Amino acid sequence: MSSILKNITMAALEPSLLRSKFRGSLLGALIGDCTGSPYEGETITAGEKIIIQRYFDKLEEPNLNLKTPFRAYTDDTAMTKSVAKFLIDKPEPDYGFLARLFVNDYFKEPRRGYGQNVVDVFHKLKTSKFEDVFKPAAEQFMGSGSYGNGGAMRIAPIGLYYHNNYKIMIKVATQSTKITHTHLLGINGALLQCMAVQQALMLDPQKKLDPRHFCLELYLKMKEVEKTEEDGEDESDFTSRAYQEKLKVVERLLGKPHDDNLDDEVIRNLGHGISAYESVPTAIYCFLKTQNESCGIMTDNLLRRTIQYAITLGGDTDTIASMAGAIAGAYLGEDAVNSSIAKHCESYKEIAELADNLFEARGGSLVSE
Ligand code: AR6
Ligand code: MG
Secondary structure: OOHHHHOOOOOOOOHHHHHHHHHHHHHHHHHHHHHHHHHOOOOOOHHHHHHHHHHHHHHOOOOOOOOOOOEOOOHHHHHHHHHHHHHHHOOOOOHHHHHHHHHHHHHHOOOOOOOHHHHHHHHHHHHOOOOOOOHHHHHOHHHOOOOEOOOHHHOHHHHHHOOOOHHHHHHHHHHHHOOOOOOHHHHHHHHHHHHHHHHHHOOOOOOOOOHHHHHHHHHHHHHHHHHHOHHHHHOOHHHHOHHHHHHHHHHHHHOOOOOOOHHHHHHHHHOOOOEOOOOHHHHHHHHHHOOOOOOOOOOOOHHHHHHHHHHHOOOOHHHHHHHHHHHHHHHHOHHHOOHHHHOOEOOHHHHHHHHHHHHHHHOOOOOOO
């Protein structure tokens, strides 16, 4: 194991702070999903950015009565809930159990905006009676597998639960992703998002974060992941080093002062699409960029700032805002969650409870390698 992996801080966090961070992360993911989904697939103009600013200002009003009481969540949250339950209900990872949770949820509520590939995989899993839970996904796209961001969008519970057991975190994140996504870019995108959540969780929310340092640490970890990826031998250089290269771009963009043209450059260089490659580095950038108050978003609340900024980039808004929200919430904890905004999100109480159950299932922060 390289020095970067050996040096990952294993210091136990104070239990009440850790519990708060579990809640912050899962609620951040939920809020990003629910507030982002109305803008999915849009190109956001300067005028719309102002409308989004007003939309969030309004959601923050404590006595706001909306005709529709809540913003519905999408497949991002549905699948995140399943991943959390998989960790809570079984002492050892049981991927057959996780596959059944995904499939049961999908057939109960199919209209949550699932990607077409995962829908195919769910049908095949059901028809095959879950005989080999990794086979259907591996067969998709003529054997190359999906590179969608569906593995990354649901990974936060794994980064939280295994936060002080890095090696197992990587293993469980990889295997759980492979139930639906087997393309190297889909898997490594999920690993990058998982590492970002874990890294954010380990930070002291009272201390100002150094965005470029956070990015460099992720880059070094990603270099390790992309180097040791066995399947990478047959892949092009581009695919097997893709995320290292993207993180260099994130670092470069973080060095630029905010202006009206920068968002277009971010979209052009990092992307805002449904592939993991064009969305996970973007979510990380959203989190890091909004640590600086001059990022074009008018609010002191760092969690809202991250989520709102992610939405203003357009494209796959719910998933990018959800991933960015999961990272920001893991850093900041529940104190950063604006309760007025949260209460407009479907199932926010259930998600807070799920975060507590995930925390309890872990036995606090006591288990380490
Ligand atoms: N070759 C060609 N197209 C691909 C490939 C590939 N190897 N992999 C993915 N696609 P999917 P997700 C395209 O279905 O990742 C939802 O809104 C293909 O068009 O695996 O779970 C979620 O909330 C495929 O249908 O879904 C996410 O935001 C699409 O990518 C987003 O969609 C999505 O891959 C992705 O969810
Ligand atoms: Mg989505």
